[in-house]
Amino acid sequence: MITTPTRKTRLKILRAAERLFAERGIDQTSIRLINQAAEQRNSSATQYHFGNKAGLIAAIFDHRMQAINEHRLELLRELTRGGPADDLRAMVEILVIPLAEHLDKNHAGFYYLPVAAQVIGHPTYHSIAKKPRIQGTGLQRLLQMMKNSQPDIPENLFLQRFGMTLRQVFNELSDYQRLYLLPSKTPRPDLTPFVNNLIDAVTAQLSSPASDATLRECNQPRGKTASAPP
Secondary structure (H helix, E strand, O other), X not given: OOOHHHHHHHHHHHHHHHHHHHHHOOOOXXXXXXXXXXXXXXXXXXXXXXXXXXXXXXXHHHHHHHHHHHHHHHHHHHXXXXXXXXXXXXXXXXXXXXXXXXXXXXXXXXXXXXHHHHHHOXXXXXXXXXXXXXXXXXXXHHHHHHHHHOXXXXXXXXXXXXXXXXXXXXXXXXXXXXXXXXXXXXXXXXXXXXXXXXXXXXXXXXXXXOOHHHHHHHOOOOOOOXXXXX
């Protein structure tokens, strides 16, 4: 059983790491620096509570994704209250909005988005973000609904697009925060139009018909390339 002092220490280390990862970068932040930022006199405190940097990153995802997943599930219940839903844009809103809320400077998870964006594209840590436990049941259910709403797009192509979409959403929101919310002189565009435009772009990306060229490649045996039409 985790005691209250232990829980407080873990949370202090986690928040310090999240801020440093967002501001300095994951690869540029050492365990030693995290210990110092979390005001831990024991130089092994982070290793004791999280094992290593990968364990710490996984803990950050666990900590933040729980509330995001609960919010998504709540929005999904509202969307499907009248029966099965087929409005793709409404589904994309459920994908984006629980994340975009982290752009509020007063949000407890303000530093989460830059961390998540780094992890998704990181050669060492990217697999952490793909674990079903991390993604949550809300995202898995949302993916199934989106896929069902686009029956003309082959499943393997839609899954590939969904992966592109997740990276796009995290990177765009992270860039907005880094460029306009963290200390900077860059003029800040209004958040609501920015988020709406992102939702529009993602909806178009997911619903665009697959080209004949893409479908030909998709139907080829592995390792072969379709020849150009005469």
